[in-house]
Every structure is written in structure tokens, then in C-alpha cells.
Amino acid sequence: MSRLVYILNGPNLNLLGKRQPEIYGRETLEDVERACSEIGSANGVQARLLQSNHEGQIVDWIHQAREEAQGIIINPAALSHTSIAVLDALNTFEGPVIEVHISQIHKREAFRHHSYVSHRADAVMAGFGVNGYALAMQHMVRLVKE
Ligand code: CA2
Numbered sequence: 001m002s003r004l005v006y007i008l009n010g011p012n013l014n015l016l017g018k019r020q021p022e023i024y025g026r027e028t029l030e031d032v033e034r035a036c037s038e039i040g041s042a043n044g045v046q047a048r049l050l051q052s053n054h055e056g057q058i059v060d061w062i063h064q065a066r067e068e069a070q071g072i073i074i075n076p077a078a079l080s081h082t083s084i085a086v087l088d089a090l091n092t093f094e095g096p097v098i099e100v101h102i103s104q105i106h107k108r109e110a111f112r113h114h115s116y117v118s119h120r121a122d123a124v125m126a127g128f129g130v131n132g133y134a135l136a137m138q139h140m141v142r143l144v145k146e
Contacts, residue, residue, distance in 0.1 A: 002045075003044065004048060005040065005045055005046070005047050005070065005071045006050065006061065006064075006065045006069045006071070006073070007032070007048065008051075008072060008074040008076075009049070009051035009052075009075050010051075010052070010053075010058055010075060010080075011053045011054075011079065013075060014051050016130070024102050024103065025129050025130055027129075029049060029051055031130065032049060035130075035134045036133055036137040039134060039138055040141060045144060055083055055085060058076065058079065058083075058086055059086060062086070062089035062092070062093055063089060065093055066094070070096075070144040071098070071140045072093060072095065072096075072097045073140055074097065074098070075102065076115070076117050080116065081116070086116065086117060090117060090120040095143075095144065096123075096140065096144065097117075097120055097122055098121060098123045098124070098136040099115065099117050099125070100133055101124075101127070102129055102130055123136070
């Protein structure tokens with residue numbers, strides 16, 4: 001049976017690779033999608049990368065994932081630090097959830113140190129740059145095939 005993993009991305013991540021390369025690097029979300037799809041297809045797992053600047057859209061995609069995805073990788077961006085709605089939605093999802101932060105949020109401003117999403121995440125990546133998505137995908141492939 002083929003498996004599907006959602007890779008959800010929150011506000012402003014559409015600018016990845018285009019602004020603030022000193023913090024977030026030069027690779028784009030398209031590069032992330034390519035890397036994760038390669039890892040997935042080598043293991044019979046499809047990756048679907050989505051990005052929105054709107055909290056409700058992220059919530060709707062999490063609900064959609066309940067119907068068709070076996071795992072969620074999520075970089076909620078600033079919603080990590082503010083959104084109980086995203087946390088509540090993730091709590092309705094039964095499969096594995098991996099939270100990714102490109103930057104090492106614990107080395108940054110205090111307001112980035114707490115993530116509501118971490119209350120649900122089964123694993124958290126921070127500070128691996130965009131490679132964090134590929135590392136998360138490698139682990140997710142194992143989890144959804146179990
Ligand atoms: O390190 C991460 O991945 C973050 O989730 C990124 C968020 C930030 O609010 C979190 O504290 C940590 C910001 C995403 C903004 O993405 C941009 C990418 C390139 C240029 C400008 C913004």
C-alpha cells in the first residue's frame with residue numbers, strides 16, 4: 001500500500017531562500033520538496049509539501065491529513081509560538097507528527113523557545129537548516145512503514 005506524508009509549512013516560509021539567507025539559508029521550499037520526495041520515493045512513500053500564510057488553512061490541511069495521510073512533518077513557523085488551534089488540530093491526527101525548525105529556536109529570542117506544537121510532536125528538529133526536513137523525512141519513512 002502506498003503511504004502519504006504531508007509536509008506543512010506556516011507563515012512566511014514561502015520566502016525561504018529568497019530573504020534572510022543568514023538565518024534560513026539559500027534553499028527554497030521547492031528544494032525541500034525535491035529532497036523529501038527523493039527520500040520518500042526510494043521507500044514507497046509519497047511526500048506532499050504545502051505552505052500557507054493563514055492559520056485556518058493549516059488547520060484545514062491537518063484535518064485533510066486525517067483522511068489521507070499517514071504522517072505529518074510540520075514547520076508551523078511563527079504559529080508554533082502562538083497557535084493552540086494548530087495544536088488542537090494536530091491532537092486529532094492519529095499518525096506520527098514531526099516538528100521541524102530550520103533555525104535553532106532555543107538559541108534565539110525567548111519568545112521562540114516555547115512551541116505549542118511540541119506538546120504533540122513525536123520528534124522535534126531545530127537548527128539543522130533545511131536539511132532538517134530531509135532528516136525528518138528519513139525518520140518518518142520508518143515510522144509510517146511500521
Ligand atoms: O526556524 C524555523 O524554521 C522557524 O519556524 C521559522 C519561523 C520563525 O517564526 C520560528 O520562530 C522558527 C519564521 C519563518 C519565516 O521564514 C522566512 C524564510 C525566509 C525569509 C524570511 C522568512
